[in-house]
Amino acid sequence: MKRDWANNRKFFFILIAALFLVQFAFSFTFSTLKVGAVIYLGLIVAIGKLAFWDYPNGNRRLEALLLPATTAEKYAAQWLWAFVILPVSVVVAVAAGQFLGFTLITLVNSSIWINPLTFFLGLGWDFVFKMLLVETVTFAGCLLFRKSRTLKTWLVAAGYAFIMFTMFMTIVYFKFVVDAKTVAISTNEQATQFAMSIDDAMSTPWWSSDVALVITTTVVIVFLQVWTYFRLKEEEA
Amino acid sequence: MIEIKNLKFGYRKNQNVLDGVDLSLEPGRIVGLLGKNGVGKTTLMQLMSGVLFPTRGTVTVLGREPRKREAECLSQLFMLPEEMPEVHLSIDKYMKINAPFYPDFSETDFVEYLREWEITDMRQSLAKLSLGTRKKVFIAFAFAANTPLLVLDEPTNGLDIPSKTVLRKLLRIKASENRLIVVSTHQVRDLKNILDAVVILDNTHVLLNADVERICDKLYFGIADGSENPDEVLYSEPSLAGTQVVRPNRGGEECDVDVELLFNAAFNAKQKFTELFNK
Numbered sequence: 001m002k003r004d005w006a007n008n009r010k011f012f013f014i015l016i017a018a019l020f021l022v023q024f025a026f027s028f029t030f031s032t033l034k035v036g037a038v039i040y041l042g043l044i045v046a047i048g049k050l051a052f053w054d055y056p057n058g059n060r061r062l063e064a065l066l067l068p069a070t071t072a073e074k075y076a077a078q079w080l081w082a083f084v085i086l087p088v089s090v091v092v093a094v095a096a097g098q099f100l101g102f103t104l105i106t107l108v109n110s111s112i113w114i115n116p117l118t119f120f121l122g123l124g125w126d127f128v129f130k131m132l133l134v135e136t137v138t139f140a141g142c143l144l145f146r147k148s149r150t151l152k153t154w155l156v157a158a159g160y161a162f163i164m165f166t167m168f169m170t171i172v173y174f175k176f177v178v179d180a181k182t183v184a185i186s187t188n189e190q191a192t193q194f195a196m197s198i199d200d201a202m203s204t205p206w207w208s209s210d211v212a213l214v215i216t217t218t219v220v221i222v223f224l225q226v227w228t229y230f231r232l233k234e235e236e237a
Numbered sequence: 238m239i240e241i242k243n244l245k246f247g248y249r250k251n252q253n254v255l256d257g258v259d260l261s262l263e264p265g266r267i268v269g270l271l272g273k274n275g276v277g278k279t280t281l282m283q284l285m286s287g288v289l290f291p292t293r294g295t296v297t298v299l300g301r302e303p304r305k306r307e308a309e310c311l312s313q314l315f316m317l318p319e320e321m322p323e324v325h326l327s328i329d330k331y332m333k334i335n336a337p338f339y340p341d342f343s344e345t346d347f348v349e350y351l352r353e354w355e356i357t358d359m360r361q362s363l364a365k366l367s368l369g370t371r372k373k374v375f376i377a378f379a380f381a382a383n384t385p386l387l388v389l390d391e392p393t394n395g396l397d398i399p400s401k402t403v404l405r406k407l408l409r410i411k412a413s414e415n416r417l418i419v420v421s422t423h424q425v426r427d428l429k430n431i432l433d434a435v436v437i438l439d440n441t442h443v444l445l446n447a448d449v450e451r452i453c454d455k456l457y458f459g460i461a462d463g464s465e466n467p468d469e470v471l472y473s474e475p476s477l478a479g480t481q482v483v484r485p486n487r488g489g490e491e492c493d494v495d496v497e498l499l500f501n502a503a504f505n506a507k508q509k510f511t512e513l514f515n516k
Contacts, residue, residue, distance in 0.1 A: 003334050006326055059322035065288045068312035068338040233306075237288035 027101020048150030244294035256441040272438035286316040329359040339382040347381035393427040472502035
């Protein structure tokens with residue numbers, strides 16, 4: 001970890017300072033969406049750059065593989081960066097930017113007082129799961145790809161999400177087809193029925209419930225993190 | 238120290254770089270790993286170091302399989318690649334971060350070896366050093382790690398003549414401490430008279446694995462005196478002193494092994510050469 005820190009501290013400080021300044025500069029736009037977006041983006045950039053940072057380059061990869069430590073230790077060091085140090089640093093930087101911005105606003109007009117934590121609490125409990133998912137996907141992609149790691153990771157993730165969505169829509173469509181006893185949507189009535197079936201499917205508790213969100217994200221997170229470990233174990237020069 | 242049995246490796250299916258390689262290397266020696274370009278010298282070194290996995294066969298270093306990448310095993314070997322990674326740290330910082338991974342690392346040795354190369358400012362950034370100077374720092378670190386096995390890939394590349402002399406001196410010191418040093422190089426003249434054994438790779442297999450005494454026992458290297466039977470000469474080339482020849486040793490003839498001539502002889506008369514060493 002010392003090695004990671006010594007080699008990447010400059011980037012780390014620049015990123016944290018940039019996130020702080022962005023949040024500070026735009027702290028007057030009271031939006032939980034914006035806070036969430038800055039955190040997501042900050043994490044993607046930070047993990048995309050720092051996780052397995054020495055594996056894309058041949059000589060550095062050799063150095064990392066030859067380092068006298070077990071795969072579990074090497075993985076643990078990267079994991080601590082990606083899932084503890086960087087998220088905490090990013091959230092603290094964003095919160096500090098927001099707090100300082102609000103303090104200045106209060107100084108200008110003392111009648112305005114908004115607890116800066118409101119926007120963090122407004123993110124909801126599911127934000128933690130989504131954040132972990134974003135971190136895990138970026139983390140795994142950093143070991144999978146050599147060049148343009150973050151971009152490739154998120155293109156693949158977007159492609160995968162698109163395929164899953166299309167599959168979902170296909171399932172909904174065939175559910176409708178079975179009901180309507182026809183394959184093509186040719187009449188307005190059929191089109192309306194199809195649209196309604198999508199609405200029904202979307203509001204079906206099994207997939208929209210919080211439990212489903214927790215279960216699916218947990219499964220994906222655990223799978224990807226275990227996969228990353230074994231990928232690291234099998235990594236060659 | 239290194240036991241390689243029936244080793245097979247290829248970067249692609251049906252394109253083996255190494256196949257059926259058997260090799261046994263003992264400590265206290267400097268072994269020269271020679272071969273033409275792309276024959277698999279670096280690959281073999283990476284397999285010894287566990288950064289590549291054999292397709293078949295086993296590689297054991299000090300009784301452990303390096304492919305398992307156990308920390309205990311990795312701390313007993315140091316592989317210096319041909320190209321140095323770009324490190325944005327000072328020499329001092331690099332040492333402080335990496336030295337704890339090697340239990341026998343000696344800071345005193347490191348400073349001393351650097352001094353041999355006239356590198357005294359430990360606060361210099363490695364990224365700002367010339368390629369040759371950076372290589373010297375990494376070589377000094379590799380030697381100071383005091384690992385029982387040192388694997389050096391083309392260590393003389395990028396070094397000036399005085400630096401090569403220092404390298405030869407350090408190699409001798411380290412080998413005398415009962416370590417095994419495997420050196421791959423194309424610049425065989427750089428390692429003249431310091432190799433204890435030679436391994437020549439050719440087309441997926443080991444063409445020669447012999448120590449210098451055995452080579453001297455089998456071959457004679459010298460200037461032609463007219464007594465040579467042309468059929469027995471494995472290789473000859475003109476030089477300022479006369480024609481240099483490599484021929485079978487007639488028995489007890491004393492000579493120094495010329496690694497460059499040995500290499501050329503091995504490829505010039507492969508069959509004769511193999512028969513001679515298989516006797």
